[in-house]
Amino acid sequence: MLELESVTKRFGGLTAVKDVSLRAQAGEILGIIGPNGAGKTTLFNVISGFYAPDGGHVRLDGRDISGLAPHHVCGLGLTRTFQLVKPFGNLSVLDNVMIGALTRLRAVGAAREEARRVIATCRLEAFADSRARSLPIGLRKRLEVARALATRPRLLLLDEVMSGLNATELVEMIGILRRLHADGLGLIVIEHIMAAMMRLAQRIVVLHHGEKIAEGRPDEISRDPRVVDAYLGEEFVLADA
C-alpha cells in the first residue's frame, strides 16, 4: 500500500536519504534498521509529510502524497510516532489519546469512548487520568503509540518505540504490536534493538549512509555481509538476534 520511489532528501550538502525505494504491503510489519545517522528518521519525516522529498515520490494506495502536510497524510490513514516522544505534557493520558480520536470523530463523547478503548488496548488504563508528563519513559512510549492508534491509521510508522524500555515493558510492547498486526494494521518499525526486530518484522530494510543496502527476511539480513560490515564497530551484534 505504501510505495517509495527513489526518494531523496538533502540538507545543504548532506544527502540524508539517497534514492531509496521500498514497498510496504497492507498489514505487513516492515522493519527499518541501520546505524545511527543512516537516515531512518529522515525517511519517516519524508513519508509522514514533515519534509518534502527533494527527489522521488511517496505513494499511498497509488496516490502521490509527497509534500502533503502531515495532518493531511494522517487523514489518509498513515500516522507516525516520534523517537523523542512528544506527549501533550500538561494534559491527561485520556485527553492525549482523545485528541487523536477527534481526528476521525466529531463528537467529544464518542472520541472519549474510543480513547478509553485504545487506552485499554495499550494497557494504560491505570494511568488514564495521570498527567502525561508524569509518566515514566516506558509508559510515554506506549502513550505515543496509543495516541497515534486513536487516529485509526491503516499504516503506522513507529520510530524506536522499544528503545529505553526495560525487559518487562519490552515484552508488553511487542505483545501490543503483535495484536495490532493481527488486527490487520500495517507497521513500519525503526528499531535499534535487533533482537526485538528479528522477532517482530516480517521483512527488513537496511539503511546505511542514507542508502538502502539490503532488504529481505530477518534471517537473510542477519547473514548479509554488507549489513554485518555496516554494523561493524557498533554496539549491537547481529549474532545475538
Add this chain to the structure above:
Amino acid sequence: MRHDLPAIVLFGAAALTPLVIRDGFLLDGLVLILLWGAVSGAWNVAGGYAGQVSLGHSAFFGLGAYSAALLATRFHRSPWLGLLVGALLATVAGLIIGYLSNRLKGPYFGLATIAFSQVLLIVASRWRGFTSGSEGIPVPFRPGFWTLGFSSKVPWVYLILALAVGIYLVARYLETSRPGYQLAGVREDEDAAEALGIPCRRLKVAAIAASAALTSVCGGLWAQYVGFVDPFYVFSVDLSIRFALNSIIGGIGTAVGPFVGSLLITSLETYLRATFSDFKAGLIGIYLIIYGCLLIVVVRFVPQGLVGWLGERLRAVGRYARA
C-alpha cells in the same frame, strides 16, 4: 456545572452589585473590572488556549474603538453597527497577522504583534482627515439603547456583564469542544498535533482571528462607555500588556482567570489612582511599581496563575478533610 461555580459566584456578585451600590465611582470600577476582564478573556483565546502570546492586542481593541467612534461621528450610524464593522475589520486583521506570523513562535510572535499595533497607531495618529489624528475623537453622547448612550452606570454594568459572560462561555467552549481539544494539542506540541491529523496552522489562525474579533467588540463598547478615543491610548503597548497580564496573573488558559486577574489588578489600580490623586499626584505612578512587583511574585511563585493555585489548594484541603 461544578466547574462553573467560581464564575457563577463572580458574575452573580457583579449582577447583584448595582442593586446594593448606587455610588457612581464604585459602579465605574465594576464596569472597568468586567471590561478589562472581558478583553483579557478575548486575548486568552489566542494567548492562553492557542498558546499564541500576543503583545499587540491593542491593535484589535483600537480597531474596535475607532470603528464605533468613526461610524458614529463621520457616518452617523449606530455604534452597534460600529461593533459589527470593528469585529469584521479585526477578524481580517487577525487572519492577516495570524497567517503572516504563522512560523513565528514565542517571543517572536509577540514582537510581530507589537509591530502590528504600532503600525495601526501611526496610521490612526497621522491620518488627520479621517481619524482626527493625534487629537483623538470624542464619541457623541446620544441617549438611548440603539445609540448606546446611558446617563446611568447601571445599564453599562449589565451590558458589559453580558459581554463578559459571553466571552467566558467562548472560553468554556474551548475547554469542552473538538476544536478546543485540538487547539490544546497544538499549544502543547505542534509536531505531535500535526502527526495526529490536526491542521495546526488553520486552527491557530482561526483562534487569533476569533480572539481579535472579540477584542474589537470590547474596544467598541469601551469607546462608547468612556466617550473618547485617543490613538496613543487605544493602540498602546501598555494596554496590550494589561490584556496579557490579567490572564497571566489570574490564570492563563482558564476561563475565569482573566476576570480574577482583572478584579485584582483593576481594583488595585483604581484604588491607588484615587488614593494618590491631587496633592500626592506625583505618586500616581506608584501603581505601576506595585503592578510590577505583583507580576514578579505571581510568575515566580504561582506561574499557573491564581485560579490554578487556588484550585490546587482547595483540592489539597478536600483531600485533607476526607482523610
